[in-house]
Amino acid sequence: MSLRDEAAELDALDPLAGKRAEFDLDPELSYLDGNSLGAPPRGVATRMAAVVSEQWGRRLIRSWDEGWWDAPERIGDRIAPLAGAGPGQVVVGDSTTVNLFKAVVAAARLNPGRPEILLDAGTFPTDGYIAESAARLTGHTVRRVPVAEMASAAGSRTALALVNHVDYVTGALHDLPGITAALHSAGALAVWDLCHSVGAVPVRLDAAGVDLAVGCTYKFLNGGPGSPAFLYVARKWLPSFDQPLTGWAGHADPFGMTPEYSGRTGISRGRTGTPDILSMLALDAALDVWGDVTIEQVRAKGLALGDFFLKCVDALVPGARVVTPRDHGRGNQISLAWPDAKTAMATLIERGVIGDFRPPEVLRFGLAALYVRYGDVLRAVEELRALR
């Protein structure tokens, strides 16, 4: 069977094929950048129009009591099942960067007397910048450790480790339960960055006993460009969770306007300032696409898309260097080391295949299972062949 026939058959048999119609996506594009910016679910435009014209326009300030004020916790509880979290442990708001700052400072405070923060050496840069900035304020030092050595690196000096669940360059999936257990054995807390795993890979925060986590909603959750991030705090830490961005929206009595800060009970103390409602409710609408699918279905298709991608690479661009694990120890992207990758990606994009470029010379292709077709994968590799 030709690759073209195989792609057509895989698309015809795909149990998630119908989900693509729920996205407003140019049919002429092979869009393989959902690991950077998810495509817009159709429901978002409708919801935005209603929020602006009806809620803001007609109900005005009254809308704060009609669903706006509690949106961060309510939407957090919608994301929670995708992260393996029970209710009341996830809150939405602020950027990933800002939530990382809350999480690192809070984790350092939860585990006093230990002067060191371990950092995933291949981390997305912002995690490292924030770990260093938090450490400067709390008096900790940051030590960068390859993830493979994280379990053995943790010791009696380690307050916490900040680790990415999926490496943003290679797409490697890290062993969240195993590393978490090893950190706990050393008395350290585990803080996970789920940006490249949530919505692509089953995440089981509660089961693994993860302490704190942050995640992004504009990649595989399709919340829109720069949509609000989320923060997870394990139930056992909620009473003592002590984060530095003590805004009025996280106060026990936000409208009491008292001069002393007292954090609200539960995950609400992860809130900071007035929630950004337009973006928050765009995300809320975007999450509707998860109503009739499971993360296991999405994972299965994501892996199958990746396997087909690799098969196409081997057939059409043999010898190309695949930097993503070929076994299933990966998230939901395939990355290739490619000569002059930046120029190569610009050419692919001109030809309607959208992935992205990351230094030093890596082409990334995201495989968002809710809307990527096997035909999109084949087309991408065909265009790669044309570059040679």
Add this chain to the structure above:
Amino acid sequence: MSLRDEAAELDALDPLAGKRAEFDLDPELSYLDGNSLGAPPRGVATRMAAVVSEQWGRRLIRSWDEGWWDAPERIGDRIAPLAGAGPGQVVVGDSTTVNLFKAVVAAARLNPGRPEILLDAGTFPTDGYIAESAARLTGHTVRRVPVAEMASAAGSRTALALVNHVDYVTGALHDLPGITAALHSAGALAVWDLCHSVGAVPVRLDAAGVDLAVGCTYKFLNGGPGSPAFLYVARKWLPSFDQPLTGWAGHADPFGMTPEYSGRTGISRGRTGTPDILSMLALDAALDVWGDVTIEQVRAKGLALGDFFLKCVDALVPGARVVTPRDHGRGNQISLAWPDAKTAMATLIERGVIGDFRPPEVLRFGLAALYVRYGDVLRAVEELRALR
């Protein structure tokens, strides 16, 4: 002339009367809560639809290079004239709370060796919570001082003072140039919170030599519920501005993905994580209403609305306790101490007059000059009379 005739005449002669048509506002309402949530400019709904369907939906990730990435600085420069700031000193993003944290920590670092932060004793709570949290991390102490005593309270131990330009309860307008000069005489930095002044009162940050400032865009700038806040850093401090939320979007080479943080030149180093584009561009559209008006016109009408409010109070609810300065030493709200104010406001809202309540027993009425009519003011006070 009856108050009703006077209101009609004032509305007929109002040079800004035509601006109201640019807002999507229920004609049946007397909406006097623009100091809490500005009304939606009509252009916002149209712009949101285009951003979601065209920019996000059609251009996808390419939109980052087509106006998204630079939106925080570009929109900052649109706000700058309303704050009396030259270009390149204002950046939009994050909440007011988060920007306060950046500003307080950065100001403390800019003025080392001084252990004390002075805080406006009547401050909006979040300013105090953040000042305390920042002080806990930087080793400073916070001392609360009435604004009237701020100039004399600053001394050789004072690193900075955080002061509100307009008091959120009373509406009193504080002496920004005078207090700033007094702080500077003591060697302290001046950090101003403009939430209740920007878009209502001329603010002259550069002329007054203010060091740092933050402001809100969802009140008199009509950016939408929880829309992104802004941060001002005086030009002379830009090279040494050292803020703690060191995210990738503020990095000198954000797409270089280097492990060490190095802040970008200029105001961009006030950025943190990925900018929240839907809310950012809603604000951008909302700012279009300022194209053909000056802040001086808005100020003149705001004061005239307030004067008429006070005249109606004296005529219709004589003896009511006005807590806002009757002279023009006020921002753009009138506040009344009123028995059982919370219940009273609920009744007013049922009757179509929307203001708000703040503890202990204060009714607030905001007078957003771009859409509030003199008739709205009279109606509010008539409904107050009916409560007696």
